[in-house]
Amino acid sequence: KQEVTQIPAALSVPEGENLVLNCSFTDSAIYNLQWFRQDPGKGLTSLLLIQSSQREQTSGRLNASLDKSSGRSTLYIAASQPGDSATYLCAVRFGDYKLSFGAGTTVTVRA
């Protein structure tokens, strides 16, 4: 069974600290992996998309790495800000068109 796990479920950090969010998946034969952000009551905003042939993607303060052999992806957010408070979701496309989602990590950045 293809599963996606995100640990921890919640994270609270002081402003300015770097955030490290983890995502693990059970099958290394992935097509791509997408990180999303969700604010309360809102939709999913795509942050980064990593293709299976890539090791990392960067956008501004965000950097996502992918290690297929160990079944892991990590999202780094540098110098966190209160506006980064949200739920971050990892979703894996295992080869068909479906995305398999993790349960998410809820981040609180304290001012």
Place this chain on the structure above:
Amino acid sequence: EAGVTQFPSHSVIEKGQTVTLRCDPISGHDNLYWYRRVMGKEIKFLLHFVKESKQDESGMPNNRFLAERTGGTYSTLKVQPAELEDSGVYFCASSPRTTTGELFFGEGSRLTVL
């Protein structure tokens, strides 16, 4: 460019009633998907359209759910009759036909069945 739009944003209905959710994908996107999150669970795939054709409806929970995509444009998801366990947030997403595989999601339609 307009994103994926969904309507209504929130619907409250009684058990046994019918509800129809609508999704307008990004213009030109051939792929359209429905996902949902029920309370306390991960977001789960429901089905996938390519233009007006259903490619994969393996995630549809039962025959009370009917999805259509008229002319390959907007899509509707009808629940009839609704049950309590259908409560949740229904997300629509779209992507271009030739694509890196990035999906663009709408704001979701929250369904509450009383």
